[in-house]
Amino acid sequence: MIKKKTVWYISKYANIERFGSDTRHASFCKEFSRNELDVRLITSNSSHLFETLPTFKGCYYEHKDKGVDVVWVNTIRYRKTNGVKRIVSWIWFELLVIIFPMVKKCKRPDVVIASSLSLFSVLSGSFFKFFYKSKFIFEIRDIWPQSLIDLKGLSVNSPIALLLGGIERFGYKYADVIVGTMPGLHLHVKEKIGDSSKVHFIPQGVSLDWYRDRQESVSLEYIDKYIPKNKFIVTYAGTFGVANALNYIVDAARMLSHESTNIHFLLVGAGSEEAKLKEQVLASNIKNITFAPRVGKNQVQSILEESDVLLASVRDEKVYRFGLSLNKFIDYMYAKKPIICLFSGYPSMINEAGCGEFIPSEDAEALVDKLLEYESYSKDDLSKLGQNGYDFLVNNRSFNVLAKQYMGLF
Numbered sequence: 402m403i404k405k406k407t408v409w410y411i412s413k414y415a416n417i418e419r420f421g422s423d424t425r426h427a428s429f430c431k432e433f434s435r436n437e438l439d440v441r442l443i444t445s446n447s448s449h450l451f452e453t454l455p456t457f458k459g460c461y462y463e464h465k466d467k468g469v470d471v472v473w474v475n476t477i478r479y480r481k482t483n484g485v486k487r488i489v490s491w492i493w494f495e496l497l498v499i500i501f502p503m504v505k506k507c508k509r510p511d512v513v514i515a516s517s518l519s520l521f522s523v524l525s526g527s528f529f530k531f532f533y534k535s536k537f538i539f540e541i542r543d544i545w546p547q548s549l550i551d552l553k554g555l556s557v558n559s560p561i562a563l564l565l566g567g568i569e570r571f572g573y574k575y576a577d578v579i580v581g582t583m584p585g586l587h588l589h590v591k592e593k594i595g596d597s598s599k600v601h602f603i604p605q606g607v608s609l610d611w612y613r614d615r616q617e618s619v620s621l622e623y624i625d626k627y628i629p630k631n632k633f634i635v636t637y638a639g640t641f642g643v644a645n646a647l648n649y650i651v652d653a654a655r656m657l658s659h660e661s662t663n664i665h666f667l668l669v670g671a672g673s674e675e676a677k678l679k680e681q682v683l684a685s686n687i688k689n690i691t692f693a694p695r696v697g698k699n700q701v702q703s704i705l706e707e708s709d710v711l712l713a714s715v716r717d718e719k720v721y722r723f724g725l726s727l728n729k730f731i732d733y734m735y736a737k738k739p740i741i742c743l744f745s746g747y748p749s750m751i752n753e754a755g756c757g758e759f760i761p762s763e764d765a766e767a768l769v770d771k772l773l774e775y776e777s778y779s780k781d782d783l784s785k786l787g788q789n790g791y792d793f794l795v796n797n798r799s800f801n802v803l804a805k806q807y808m809g810l811f
Contacts, residue, residue, distance in 0.1 A: 406811060407439040407508060409535075411525055412516035413476075413494050415444035417466050421451040422698060425542070425582075426516060427469070428608050432804030434468035438811075441510070442469055443501070445494050447476040449487075460497055460504070474498060483553070488561075491519035498525040502533075509533040512811050514580075515572075516540035520565055523572035530575070538810060539576035541586055544720055545569065551718040552644045570594060578810050585723035585747035603807055604726040604750070606800040612735050618703040619696055627693035628707050632665035633776050636708035638701055639729050641672030646716045648674075649743060651681050652765035653772070654690040664772055666690040669704055698732075705736035709783060710757075710775050714743040717762035721746035731798065734790035739783055741771055750798075756790030 408430075415426035423431075426442060434440045446454040446462070455462055455473055462473040476494045479486035502509065513535045515526030523539060530537035546565040549555040555562050570593050573579060579590060579600045587597035628634060641647055647668065654666045666689060668678070675692070682690055696704065705711060711733045715721055724747035733740050734750075740757030743764065751757045760767040775783070796802075 405437060405439045406511045407441070408433055408512045408514070408811065409441045409443060409510040409529070410514045410516065411443045411498060411522050412540075413445040413491065413519045413522065414448050414450055415442055415516070416448070416451050416454070417442075417471060419466065420453050420455060423608060423611070425605060427466075428606060428800045429804055429807060430469045431467050432800050433808065435801075436804070436808060438808075440469045441472060441507075442466075443472045443474065443498055445476045445490070446473045447478050447490050447494075449479070449482050461501065463505075472501065474501075491521045494519065495521045495525045498522075499528050510535045512536045512538065514538045514540055517542055517545065520545050520568050520572075523568050523575075527572070527575050530577070536578070536811065537576050538578045538580055539572045540580045540582075542582045542726075544583070544586070544589060544723060547589070547720045551720045552716070573599075580807070580810070581723075582726040583724035583747070584726075584749040588747075589723045601806075601810060603803055604798065605728055605731060606803045607731045607735065607794055607798050609795065609799055612702070615699050616702050617697070617700050619700045623693070623696075624704075624707060627669075627691055628667060628704070629665050629691070631663075633663045633710075634665055634667055634708045635710045635712060635772060636667040636669065636705060637712040637714070638669040638704060638732070639713075641668070641670050641675045641678060643674060644716055644718075645672075645674070646714050646743065646763055647678055648681060649763050649765045650712060650714060650768065651678055651687065651690065653768040654682075655685050655687050656765060656769050657772070658687050658689050660769075660773075662773065662776060664689065664776055667693060667704075667708065669693045669695065669701075671695045701732055702736055705733065705738060708736075708738055710772065711736065711738045711740050712742070712768075713740065715746075715762060717745050721762075723747055724749050726750075731794060734794040734798075737784070737787035737791045739775060739786040740790065741768065741775070743768060750793070751790075754790045754793030756786050756793065 410426050412426045416424045417427045430440045430442045474497045477490040513526050513529045515522035526537045529535040546562045573594045580603050584602050587600040591597040730750050742759050743762050744759050745762040
């Protein structure tokens with residue numbers, strides 16, 4: 402009998418549907434399990450991303466979820482995402498992960514996937530490679546510390562940047578395989594260690610079952626209150642954060658408010674920049690823009706269906722030259738709507754699918770020109786662009802397709 406390969410997927414910020422939603426890690430684990438692998442997902446009950454994670458006494462809580470052994474590690478709770486407690490929580494998580502097989506006396510893993518964030522998961526992945534001879538796959542979903550330097554203003558020479566930079570380079574050198582969710586990660590790794598031969602691109606995926614079976618509609622009251630009738634609706638749905646550069650979308654709305662056009666902007670979500678954006682709209686007396694409250698992920702599609710064009714936006718920063726793999730793109734493509742993204746980095750998905758266009762980051766005038774162009778398209782032309790995105794998503798980005806690529810690395 403052929404021995405089943407044992408795969409451990411370690412990420413402090415993984416989650417499963419029972420406690421919020423299946424993250425990338427959980428979706429891959431379920432696909433691995435369906436392919437007769439012995440799979441264990443190791444995660445933490447301390448996260449700023451989910452509010453319903455399990456609470457328990459002791460160090461570990463183990464249970465089975467759709468064929469996957471799930472291990473929750475009891476770690477320090479924190480509120481501030483940039484506070485010391487978050488770093489302490491990272492370190493505490495890795496220490497408990499490292500001693501887990503000794504405490505539980507479970508069989509050694511053949512493959513260990515250590516997924517950022519936390520970047521400290523490099524340590525547990527390296528430990529298992531050294532002592533258990535496991536194959537170590539280092540998965541990069543956010544490029545740290547570069548993201549902190551570019552988006553949060555962290556000094557390149559600060560102690561935390563130097564520490565994280567050292568851990569990052571060590572992980573690139575010591576890992577057997579490097580997986581990136583962004584298409585240009587090989588360029589970054591080449592800059593850091595002079596070699597990119599171990600880098601593989603496996604982007605964010607889509608769970609088609611979730612989109613088919615778990616969707617709910619927002620209320621008619623929500624639609625009537627926030628989505629105007631007989632307008633060309635241009636929608637952004639997501640976080641109102643500094644990195645999203647939404648002030649340029651507001652600028653575009655201001656420019657178009659003086660034009661003879663039917664374009665209306667809908668910004669759905671919440672975040673740290675919400676108050677500033679609303680002040681910007683109020684100060685300029687912009688009438689062709691509406692802010693709508695954040696809705697559950699399983700309700701987003703019902704809003705996107707009411708839209709004509711969908712927007713994404715990020716700042717013009719160095720870290721983005723290695724590409725994006727936004728969950729937003731997946732939501733947008735599934736909705737079968739054209740997409741315009743303000744982005745000056747490494748292009749992927751939208752251009753590959755032929756479902757919209759990238760225009761330069763932080764360029765409100767380019768956005769105005771592109772929206773006027775799209776407004777002139779027929780409904781059939783817009784529908785064709787949207788269908789292109791949906792077809793690309795289903796054929797190239799479903800987790801069962803991506804899992805086969807991943808398992809090829811084992």
